[in-house]
Amino acid sequence: MPSPIPRPDDPTTVSPHSQAGAPTVLKIVIAGGFGAGKTTAVGAVSEITPLSTEEYLTEASADVDSLAGIEAKTTTTVAFDFGRLSLPDAPMPLELFLFGTPGQDRFVDLWYDLSRGAVGAVVLVDTRRLESSFTPVSFFEDIGLPFVVAVNQFDGAHRYHPEQVRAALELPAAVPVVTCDAREPNHVAGVLLALVDHAVNSAATTNRAGHTPSSTLQDA
Numbered sequence: 001m002p003s004p005i006p007r008p009d010d011p012t013t014v015s016p017h018s019q020a021g022a023p024t025v026l027k028i029v030i031a032g033g034f035g036a037g038k039t040t041a042v043g044a045v046s047e048i049t050p051l052s053t054e055e056y057l058t059e060a061s062a063d064v065d066s067l068a069g070i071e072a073k074t075t076t077t078v079a080f081d082f083g084r085l086s087l088p089d090a091p092m093p094l095e096l097f098l099f100g101t102p103g104q105d106r107f108v109d110l111w112y113d114l115s116r117g118a119v120g121a122v123v124l125v126d127t128r129r130l131e132s133s134f135t136p137v138s139f140f141e142d143i144g145l146p147f148v149v150a151v152n153q154f155d156g157a158h159r160y161h162p163e164q165v166r167a168a169l170e171l172p173a174a175v176p177v178v179t180c181d182a183r184e185p186n187h188v189a190g191v192l193l194a195l196v197d198h199a200v201n202s203a204a205t206t207n208r209a210g211h212t213p214s215s216t217l218q219d220a
Contacts, residue, residue, distance in 0.1 A: 023086065023093035027117050028192060030081070030100040031140070032124030033132025037152040037182035038100040039081050041124060045188040046083025046098065080114055085189065096192055105135050112143070120146040120199040122191055124182065128157050130168060137169055146202040148176040150191045174202075 030038045043050045081100030087093065099114045101107065115121065121140050125133045133149075140147040151165055160168075162177040171177065176198050180187035 023088065023095040025095045025097065026119045026196065027097045027099065028195060029111075029115050029118045029121040029145075030098055030124065031111065031121050031136040031147075032101075032152075033126060033129055033136065035129065036124040036126045036132065037154075038124055041122075041152075041180075041182040041188045041191075042081040042083040042098050042100045044183055045085050045185045045192070047086060048084050051080075051082040080110070085192065087189075087193075094196070096196075098192075101136075108135070108139065111136075111139055115140075115143060115145055118145060120148070120195045120202075122195055123147055123149050125149055125151045125165060125169075126154060126157070127151060127160055127165065128154065130165075133169060137171070146195070146199040148178060148191065148195045148198055150182075151177065151179045152182045153179055 030041055032038050039050075080102065081098075083098040083100075085094075085096040085098065087096070099118070101111050101114055121136075123133060123136045123140065137147075137149070149165065149169065149171060151160070151162065153159065162179060165171075166173075166175070166177045176194055178191055178194055180191050182188060
């Protein structure tokens with residue numbers, strides 16, 4: 001599997017449970033609005049056959065799950081996706097457990113469960129439906145979990161500069177905004193490593209400031 005640069009300098013800052021010679025195991029949440037590409041991202045990078053809870057969309061959801069801009073979508077995640085990515089060649093070997101959330105706002109209670117013990121989150125953004133990104137962004141801000149925003153560049157969608165997306169989502173300067181194609185393993189792996197790096201830096205900043213790390217990081 002790909003292991004692109006940049007890599008985190010010291011992942012053990014985030015996950016203290018690794019033993020000498022063993023990979024650092026980190027839990028990562030892949031979030032985003034309905035149809036943003038979460039299941040695709042997990043499937044693209046997972047070294048195992050992903051666990052998927054996709055179900056076909058039916059007329060019963062027509063009034064609550066808008067398909068505007070994603071008319072070709074026929075399934076939706078109803079629990080979570082799970083995949084695993086090992087990066088043994090990194091300076092600090094990593095094993096990443098990936099949990100993809102269901103995108104609809106009505107599943108927010110499940111997001112809390114999936115975020116427990118996570119080192120951080122990736123919020124996938126579809127600029128054609130930017131309004132669906134506000135809820136996951138606000139969620140991770142509220143629970144204090146480090147996150148990066150990854151703009152999924154769909155075919156035919158207008159290409160916005162990351163800083164334009166930052167401004168539209170009203171993100172602070174400390175939150176990384178990157179672009180990716182969720183179908184490409186190298187792209188997804190790069191986003192995951194950007195998140196690990198951001199989480200490490202966030203934890204280091206918190207420790208230097210003399211604050212107690214969040215319970216989410218302590219559970220990692």
